[in-house]
Amino acid sequence: xxxxxxxxxxxxxxxxxxxxxQIFVASRxxxxxxxxxxxxxxxxxxxxxxxAIRELQEETGIxxxxxxxxxxxWLTYDFPPAVKAKVNRLWGGEWHGxxxxxIRKNLAIDRFLMRFTKDDREVNLASGEADPEFSEWKWASPxxxxxxxxxxxxxxxxxxxxxxxxxxTESGKAAKCQSAKW
Numbered sequence: 001x002x003x004x005x006x007x008x009x010x011x012x013x014x015x016x017x018x019x020x021x022q023i024f025v026a027s028r029x030x031x032x033x034x035x036x037x038x039x040x041x042x043x044x045x046x047x048x049x050x051x052a053i054r055e056l057q058e059e060t061g062i063x064x065x066x067x068x069x070x071x072x073x074w075l076t077y078d079f080p081p082a083v084k085a086k087v088n089r090l091w092g093g094e095w096h097g098x099x100x101x102x103i104r105k106n107l108a109i110d111r112f113l114m115r116f117t118k119d120d121r122e123v124n125l126a127s128g129e130a131d132p133e134f135s136e137w138k139w140a141s142p143x144x145x146x147x148x149x150x151x152x153x154x155x156x157x158x159x160x161x162x163x164x165x166x167x168x169t170e171s172g173k174a175a176k177c178q179s180a181k182w
């Protein structure tokens with residue numbers, strides 16, 4: 001993959017927004033209270049946009065989303081030591097962390113920005129995975145997304161929301177980013 005930083009697992013992240021410019025987040029089953037946007041690894045030979053769409057569907061059941069934007073560069077975050085040991089054992093590699101491409105889809109994708117185009121009944125956290133990753137989901141403001149993210153992902157989330165801030169409406173619940181925080 002072009003310009004992928006060495007030592008980082010290729011990954012996509014999705015910033016999914018609804019009509020009110022709220023962001024889709026879900027709480028991890030294995031880390032209660034750890035809220036995050038959908039994300040996942042890019043398979044061998046897979047394009048990031050395809051991976052984002054696949055991961056969104058696998059993790060949330062959502063297929064009704066359109067890609068609006070993409071973060072133009074890879075974003076990285078490093079795993080804390082305990083997480084690094086666990087994921088390297090599970091993934092069979094020696095990864096420092098993950099490098100993400102992001103798309104904004106009115107629902108969130110691969111640090112791709114996506115817009116959700118249906119209603120909440122489409123969400124199904126157990127739709128495509130033998131072992132679901134999330135226990136619950138909600139729509140959140142950008143501030144909530146940052147506040148409720150695990151520490152090591154927070155700087156990446158801040159950069160993603162800063163990048164996508166022009167796409168948020170002034171009247172939506174997630175108004176255009178103005179603060180230094182994001």
